[in-house]
Amino acid sequence: MKACIVTGGASGIGLATTRVLLDEGWKVAVCDRDESALCEAARALASANVSWHRVDITNEASVQAMVAQIVTRDGGIAGLVNSAGIGIAKRFFDTSANDMRRMFEINVVGSFIVAKAAAIAMRDAGQRGAIVNLTSTAGQRGNLERSAYGSAKGAVIVLTQVMAVELASIGIRVNAVSPGPVATPLVDAMHTPEMRTRWTALTPQHRYAQPHEIATAIAFLLDDVKAGFITGHVLNVDGGLLGAGLME
Numbered sequence: 001m002k003a004c005i006v007t008g009g010a011s012g013i014g015l016a017t018t019r020v021l022l023d024e025g026w027k028v029a030v031c032d033r034d035e036s037a038l039c040e041a042a043r044a045l046a047s048a049n050v051s052w053h054r055v056d057i058t059n060e061a062s063v064q065a066m067v068a069q070i071v072t073r074d075g076g077i078a079g080l081v082n083s084a085g086i087g088i089a090k091r092f093f094d095t096s097a098n099d100m101r102r103m104f105e106i107n108v109v110g111s112f113i114v115a116k117a118a119a120i121a122m123r124d125a126g127q128r129g130a131i132v133n134l135t136s137t138a139g140q141r142g143n144l145e146r147s148a149y150g151s152a153k154g155a156v157i158v159l160t161q162v163m164a165v166e167l168a169s170i171g172i173r174v175n176a177v178s179p180g181p182v183a184t185p186l187v188d189a190m191h192t193p194e195m196r197t198r199w200t201a202l203t204p205q206h207r208y209a210q211p212h213e214i215a216t217a218i219a220f221l222l223d224d225v226k227a228g229f230i231t232g233h234v235l236n237v238d239g240g241l242l243g244a245g246l247m248e
């Protein structure tokens with residue numbers, strides 16, 4: 001049974017991904033900084049194939065200790081889903097340097113820290129592996145109120161592409177999933193009713209995604225049989241948002 005780390009796995013897209021991966025026969029190591037969300041998720045899932053790790057992904061020593069523990073427990077790591085992330089919606093003139101630092105610290109530096117620790121474990125075990133990073137449609141297009149969040153998610157795309165190039169020769173694939181709006185706690189906190197109306201109108205499918213719909217795309221990219229020749233790719237799972245041009 002192969003092991004996969006899911007960061008941010010106590011909520012939203014990460015939690016839905018944990019469920020899908022368990023169904024597909026993976027062992028899952030869920031990592032999140034939110035203890036009460038972890039406890040709630042552990043109660044809801046109650047599977048012998050999940051381990052729960054209260055870790056902040058920006059703390060490199062804690063991440064390295066978690067990876068070492070998972071390698072010992074599960075005999076190696078074959079997958080990583082970098083879903084831990086935070087959002088912010090602020091106009092450019094209202095965005096502070098600290099907002100910008102916070103977005104990059106968690107969404108970019110944190111994802112980098114976990115990806116590096118997991119890739120070292122895969123490399124040292126001589127094991128093939130797959131990594132999926134969570135970016136966003138906001139990381140690919142200009143948009144209102146996304147100078148901090150959007151630029152951090154744009155950086156995640158380039159990190160994904162550079163990792164894909166550098167790690168291909170040791171059998172590690174690295175891809176990104178780019179959701180449009182998804183009904184999760186992050187969006188509940190970030191989207192005002194006006195924003196919801198705008199996003200729903202702009203999306204050709206005229207709705208928000210359910211977390212499960214993002215999770216199945218992530219699971220596809222992790223699968224070496226189905227996606228073995230896919231690396232450095234950004235998979236939009238956005239109800240047609242980025243494909244759309246002018247709409248009524």
Ligand code: NAD
Binds near residue numbers: 182
């Ligand atoms: P969510 O808030 O439901 O879940 C994110 C989880 O990450 C939370 O449990 C939180 O505790 C955890 N987390 C945050 N910072 C952490 C840290 N430093 N260390 C460890 N855990 C941390 O959010 P979600 O909507 O499921 O988003 C998951 C990912 O998908 C994020 O990277 C987000 O930017 C991206 N995304 C979401 C949407 C959307 O519409 N929901 C759209 C595009 C991209």
